[in-house]
Amino acid sequence: MKLKTLVLSPQSRLDEVCSEACRARINDYFEPVWNETGRDYTQEELSERMAEAEVIISSWGSPSLTDEMLQKAVKLRAIGHAAGTVKNLVPKQIFAQGVKVYSAAPRIALSVGEYCLAALLTSLRYLPEFDSAMREGKWKIAGLKGRELTGSTVGIISASSTARAFIKLLAPFQVDVLIYDPYLSEEAAARLNAKRATLEEVMSCPIISVHAPKLPATERMLTRELLALIPDGAVFINSSRGPVVDAQAFMEELQSGRFFAALDVFDKEPLAVDHPIRTLPNVLLSPHIAGASVQGHLALMEEVVEDIIRGLREEKTMYEVNEKMWEVMA
Amino acid sequence: MKLKTLVLSPQSRLDEVCSEACRARINDYFEPVWNETGRDYTQEELSERMAEAEVIISSWGSPSLTDEMLQKAVKLRAIGHAAGTVKNLVPKQIFAQGVKVYSAAPRIALSVGEYCLAALLTSLRYLPEFDSAMREGKWKIAGLKGRELTGSTVGIISASSTARAFIKLLAPFQVDVLIYDPYLSEEAAARLNAKRATLEEVMSCPIISVHAPKLPATERMLTRELLALIPDGAVFINSSRGPVVDAQAFMEELQSGRFFAALDVFDKEPLAVDHPIRTLPNVLLSPHIAGASVQGHLALMEEVVEDIIRGLREEKTMYEVNEKMWEVMA
Missing domain, CATH: 3.40.50.720 (NAD(P)-binding Rossmann-like Domain)
Structure with missing residues (x-):
């Protein structure tokens, strides 16, 4: 039957x-x-x-x-x-x-993992800046030289399925992975080839990727004080949920231009048409599509x-x- | 002494x-x-x-x-x-x-490998298009959905050190790698987790990456007939040398808009200020910087x-x- x-x-x-x-x-x-x-x-x-x-x-x-x-x-x-x-x-x-x-959901996470690596490598190598300059008729840009991922340190916030998908793709780059997740044991972190770390340690990494779900406990968990720890020249990626971040403090940090952010999610979605973040040079923006791919959906x-x-x-x-x-x- | x-x-x-x-x-x-x-x-x-x-x-x-x-x-x-x-x-x-x-040179190849993966993932996911649309005040783009790399087929032209560096980074994506290189044995290809293929087979892949050196034997090796084999929707990456490609035929193919190209090298460099390729929507352009990175140079x-x-x-x-x-x- x-x-x-x-x-x-x-x-x-x-x-x-x-x-x-x-x-x-x-x-x-x-x-x-x-x-x-x-x-x-x-x-x-x-x-x-x-x-x-x-x-x-x-x-x-x-x-x-x-x-x-x-x-x-x-x-x-x-x-x-x-x-x-x-x-x-x-x-x-x-x-x-x-x-x-x-x-x-775990299948969607695979697409998010690919988005994170795409956004990270693109940001490290300044590909959007180079492309824009080329379209303006320029050639080399004095003083602008991309960075390698290999050998760097990646800070991960929350060991969710999207974080795990991202970490798997990092394997050939021989990076150190630090994870903040209050529910992750040392042993579970080791199985991901990662180390447990405090939120402060993760926010001090040259590469930071946010994977925390939107829950009462995670709302505004990235406070002004924590955002101030992001190193100059860092790449900060958010593919999880906008409200995890203190929106006002984050906008102020971004406007200083001292680090780069790849942002797929925002405090309010759809993002307001005239939101000032849309004009910043040090961001790579996308409309909550990290989990959306032809093959992933199919x-x-x-x-x-x-x-x-x-x-x-x-x-x-x-x-x-x-x-x-x-x-x-x- | x-x-x-x-x-x-x-x-x-x-x-x-x-x-x-x-x-x-x-x-x-x-x-x-x-x-x-x-x-x-x-x-x-x-x-x-x-x-x-x-x-x-x-x-x-x-x-x-x-x-x-x-x-x-x-x-x-x-x-x-x-x-x-x-x-x-x-x-x-x-x-x-x-x-x-x-x-x-082999150390420079590591930076080129990272560029190739950056350009590929970015192109597959339409990150430049989404970023541009966001800057124009838009949100989702009807009908535009990125593609995953996992499980795809990657065609490589020439098993040079840059190709090898790129292939290493592809390991977690479980892709099939086809290589055209007249000097590569079956055994050497197998050690790269790749298969030997004809130039026609490589040019028919949904992802194609050019790593051929500029030599008399490689000049214009990608003829009009071979360029016509590139599938619709493909991503074509050139991080080696522009003159490997028939420039006129390539420009015509790009103008049709039927595939996407990430181009770090050009037929004549620096690229002419008014070159029409600078205005195409289906290209990601950079000024011969694939091998240039802070860590790589240092x-x-x-x-x-x-x-x-x-x-x-x-x-x-x-x-x-x-x-x-x-x-x-x-």
Whole structure:
């Protein structure tokens, strides 16, 4: 008996997050109910389908599950989210009900890791500055010489999945990696080829990358005092969440021009059209796309579908989210 | 008895290519004659000093050695060039005379390798486009989504030292590497975790990086027909020499906008102020700085000095150039 499986995403979203092979796999392994409405379901439409659902596959735009829906979901065994956080997708009650929850967030982290290395190397070598100067008709720029990454020290804030993806890509560069993470043991740090460090030590590194989730405990954790520790000439990368940083103090530091920042996230998003950060020469800006890549997105549904299948077979899973993880999830 | 050692570079150049530790090492191990003129020696000034020289240390700007100078250089045992190619620094006759020749070119290659990965990741993720759009007050760009490097195929033209440095940095990305190099054996390719391929196969890869030296045999080797093989959406990187490419055909391909190019070298350098390539949206331009980095330059003299010392002690050397290498050197 194949499991009745609600695929919540309409065709347009499936084109982004579900390969042809994955559609075939879903048709083969499950008894899917594809969303043929041409748009996301409303909460009412989803609620009406809960009684029959044994598996649910969701993605960006899918309606949130409520406690009321869960009461109807008497057959539900698993929900797999082909996207990031499930914090707002499922209520805490789902875990008590014994439904397995899966999130493809760790797959997204791989794209974030590549963004971090791209932004770092580009910033170290002043590629945007050189490109701009070339477009203005110039050639060499007196006094401007790029820096190598090899042999440097990289400070990491929070040993999240994006940090781990980034650290893996640093392997050939023989860098020293310092991590601040209150939940990371010495042994776990050693397995990442890194050393535990204080927030002050990490903020004093010539390269700093922020990977902290947005939680009450991390809000404004990078205070004015900590931002003042960033060395002159450093590269500061934020691919996690803007509000982790004291926005006012950060803007003042950036305006001094004494270090470079690659910023994919901001205090308020979308970034205000006339925000002064848009005019600074010492920043590389992008619109919260560190996790967005063609290949990364297209792999999302396949990753959770395969993990749901592993879970149903009682094999080891990769993407399961338990109640404890859900609680600290951004 | 310490060896009388001419250090040809004046103070201003030493500040770039010679660390304090390296100066101390030269003072300690050799009997140096530092260039106190505040500028590079003329050929006449160098010629006058050849009779006493047992070791010569040169860098960018140092005068070339001529056959006439070599006739006077009866005590000369080694010359170490704290820069790239020695093709124009020493005449072929130097090898017959038994003088050991060293070049720090492989150290420069490490900076080129970092440039290639920087340019590649930046181009794949459209970081310059996103940055420009952000500066124009925009946020997300409809339809623009970056690509991951992980799992892709990288085509390499020429297994030079810069190619090897680049390939090492690709290790965590699990890419397939195809190399075109007529002098590379299957076994040598396998040691680089790469496969030998035809020029046509390499030019059909979604990522292509040119590492061929400028030699008669490589001039215009990337013909119009080969350039036409570059797939739509590809990233083409040239960090070696501009004239390897058919300039006219390449410009036409770039103007079609069907692929992206990261270009550090050009057919004629410096690039003409009004060259139309400066206005294309699908290029990342830099002024022949792929090999230029603060750390890379500062290591150059140390690398050749230590290698000269290894050579004098008859230990295994890293940077020695023999006659055969000199002949194929750019």
